[in-house]
Amino acid sequence: MSALSSRDWGNLSLCAIALAIAACLPWTAGAYGLSIGVTIAMYTALATSWALFSGPTHYISLASAAFFGVGTYVTGIGIQYLPYWTLLPIAGVAGAVMAALVGLATLRLSGVYFVIFTLGLAEFVRQIITWSQNISGTKGIYVLTSIGEMHIYWQLLGLAALVWLLGWLIGRSRLGFALRIIGDDEAVARHSGIDTARAKILLFMVPGAVAAITGAVLAPRYVYIEPSLAFSPMLSFQVVIMALLGGTGRLWGPLVGVIPFTFLWEAISVSFPNQTTLLLGVCFLVIVYLLPKGFVGLIDLANKRMRSAEGYV
Amino acid sequence: MDILITGLLLGGTYALIAMGLNLQYGMARIMNLANGEMLVAGGFVAFWFWTGSQISPLLTVFVVAPVAFLLNWLIYLIFLRPLVKRAKSRGQLEVDSILTTFGLSFVAVGLMLAFFGGDYFSYSYLSEPVHILGDTYGANRVAAFLAAVVICGLLWLWLNRSRAGMTIRAISVAPESARLVGIDVRRTAALAFALGGAVTATGGALISTFLTLDASTGVIFTLKALVIVIMGGVGDVRGTIVAALLLGLLETFVARLVDPGLTLAAAYLLFVVILLFRPQGLFGRPTT
Numbered sequence: 001m002s003a004l005s006s007r008d009w010g011n012l013s014l015c016a017i018a019l020a021i022a023a024c025l026p027w028t029a030g031a032y033g034l035s036i037g038v039t040i041a042m043y044t045a046l047a048t049s050w051a052l053f054s055g056p057t058h059y060i061s062l063a064s065a066a067f068f069g070v071g072t073y074v075t076g077i078g079i080q081y082l083p084y085w086t087l088l089p090i091a092g093v094a095g096a097v098m099a100a101l102v103g104l105a106t107l108r109l110s111g112v113y114f115v116i117f118t119l120g121l122a123e124f125v126r127q128i129i130t131w132s133q134n135i136s137g138t139k140g141i142y143v144l145t146s147i148g149e150m151h152i153y154w155q156l157l158g159l160a161a162l163v164w165l166l167g168w169l170i171g172r173s174r175l176g177f178a179l180r181i182i183g184d185d186e187a188v189a190r191h192s193g194i195d196t197a198r199a200k201i202l203l204f205m206v207p208g209a210v211a212a213i214t215g216a217v218l219a220p221r222y223v224y225i226e227p228s229l230a231f232s233p234m235l236s237f238q239v240v241i242m243a244l245l246g247g248t249g250r251l252w253g254p255l256v257g258v259i260p261f262t263f264l265w266e267a268i269s270v271s272f273p274n275q276t277t278l279l280l281g282v283c284f285l286v287i288v289y290l291l292p293k294g295f296v297g298l299i300d301l302a303n304k305r306m307r308s309a310e311g312y313v
Numbered sequence: 314m315d316i317l318i319t320g321l322l323l324g325g326t327y328a329l330i331a332m333g334l335n336l337q338y339g340m341a342r343i344m345n346l347a348n349g350e351m352l353v354a355g356g357f358v359a360f361w362f363w364t365g366s367q368i369s370p371l372l373t374v375f376v377v378a379p380v381a382f383l384l385n386w387l388i389y390l391i392f393l394r395p396l397v398k399r400a401k402s403r404g405q406l407e408v409d410s411i412l413t414t415f416g417l418s419f420v421a422v423g424l425m426l427a428f429f430g431g432d433y434f435s436y437s438y439l440s441e442p443v444h445i446l447g448d449t450y451g452a453n454r455v456a457a458f459l460a461a462v463v464i465c466g467l468l469w470l471w472l473n474r475s476r477a478g479m480t481i482r483a484i485s486v487a488p489e490s491a492r493l494v495g496i497d498v499r500r501t502a503a504l505a506f507a508l509g510g511a512v513t514a515t516g517g518a519l520i521s522t523f524l525t526l527d528a529s530t531g532v533i534f535t536l537k538a539l540v541i542v543i544m545g546g547v548g549d550v551r552g553t554i555v556a557a558l559l560l561g562l563l564e565t566f567v568a569r570l571v572d573p574g575l576t577l578a579a580a581y582l583l584f585v586v587i588l589l590f591r592p593q594g595l596f597g598r599p600t601t
Contacts, residue, residue, distance in 0.1 A: 058404060112344055112411070120584070131578075276423075
């Protein structure tokens with residue numbers, strides 16, 4: 001790892017200032033504004049960690065909902081026995097272990113197997129939990145805490161900041177370098193001595209852990225947890241769309257997708273609550289045909305045009 | 314014995330659905346995640362004809378299949394061919410087609426919700442008992458199974474004996490070399506894709522006689538069909554049939570002996586075992 005240049009320090013301090021401003025939201029916005037803020041912070045953490053894995057490897061993970069649900073259940077079950085602050089790391093470890101197991105089973109094979117496997121994962125875990133609840137005779141779980149919307153927002157914001165920091169560190173590390181080679185050409189990566197399966201499994205543990213922690217943080221907001229709520233498959237699809245809409249090439253890319261999509265989703269859910277699935281489908285098609293590189297791709301293109309117009313090429 | 318026969322009856326119908334997906338993924342090389350929606354749409358049409366004018370689902374099939382063929386052919390031309398053209402590698406095409414067919418599947422679910430609503434739909438067709446080896450089964454299951462066997466058999470004959478079937482198998486085995494012997498790969502791929510959609514929709518019309526469907530169940534069938542195709546080996550008709558029967562048996566065992574809510578979990582477990590020990594499928598040869 002090389003030393004930080006003055007430009008790096010500048011970027012870091014800019015990020016810190018932006019984060020501090022974002023942290024003031026609970027005092028400046030009303031209750032509705034804050035709930036939107038929670039949604040944005042939540043999807044930023046999820047989509048950015050998703051893009052950390054899927055950006056360089058081109059593997060589409062649809063497992064976010066599975067990890068998220070496991071996280072909510074860690075809080076739901078654990079809150080009766082353990083203090084709240086120990087639950088987040090536990091959820092993170094649980095998510096990472098689960099991701100490692102999934103990775104071991106599928107990441108040695110081609111991408112299609114991985115997509116199918118992650119597609120069914122949330123449903124699989126949901127059926128197992130529903131079944132064990134039927135056997136033990138319990139239904140849902142109540143999570144009653146004094147944690148307010150404001151605290152959830154700060155925790156998610158902190159988590160998002162951690163994800164960015166981690167992504168930035170990975171980008172500077174040997175692992176990040178290896179991943180860029182894998183993304184360009186996996187055969188080349190294998191021939192130059194990179195253990196591609198190991199690198200992919202390690203990296204997949206990041207979105208797994210982050211999604212589980214996000215679920216654990218959000219559990220108090222739901223108050224009542226049941227399998228169909230915690231493992232809602234829609235979450236996985238929304239994360240994929242937001243990340244791809246923003247663009248996975250840059251660390252800040254997913255954020256650019258999360259913010260407009262959250263507002264669009266809110267507007268659609270309010271005025272056409274039955275057409276959200278249709279909207280989701282149209283978004284997928286728009287991404288593939290019109291925005292294959294996301295908003296980031298558009299911004300890069302505009303930058304290039306401007307520079308060539310000014311004669312800096 | 315009861316479980317065995319019920320499982321085989323279910324597996325036969327699964328074979329038909331998976332055969333449709335296998336034509337699309339194995340031959341046309343498009344991973345179609347909107348496959349289950351085509352099935353549900355086929356079921357909807359059968360439901361509609363039966364409740365509207367009492368037309369038997371076994372006859373509806375003759376309407377469903379050509380319409381689905383045309384629809385899938387158009388989908389391939391409009392949405393998928395541009396992706397095939399622009400893709401630089403197989404991996405790129407896979408990512409693009411997965412995202413596109415996902416989008417199409419959501420659009421299909423959205424449209425079906427808008428037209429038919431989110432209710433479960435089922436109807437009672439041929440729900441008379443049939444006696445086989447001392448136990449009783451629903452006549453609709455037996456009829457669906459027999460129809461599936463006939464269609465699978467015809468398909469198998471067509472793929473193995475006819476010239477058109479041979480070209481489809483040729484592009485599945487070696488898409489590059491197929492061009493050298495004068496096969497129009499693009500046209501044949503479109504044909505295989507459309508045929509696969511027609512077979513799946515037919516399966517949907519048959520399965521709707523004994524299963525309850527709703528607008529959003531498609532994805533579960535997509536998943537099951539994918540598990541079957543991978544277990545049987547991509548592009549392998551014989552493997553698909555064996556794998557479908559195995560899955561039908563396993564699901565029936567789990568539903569009867571453990572819990573009916575665990576059928577997909579059982580399919581999934583089977584999938585994990587296949588991935589770990591035979592990722593190339595039951596009859597496939599190991600690839601590097």
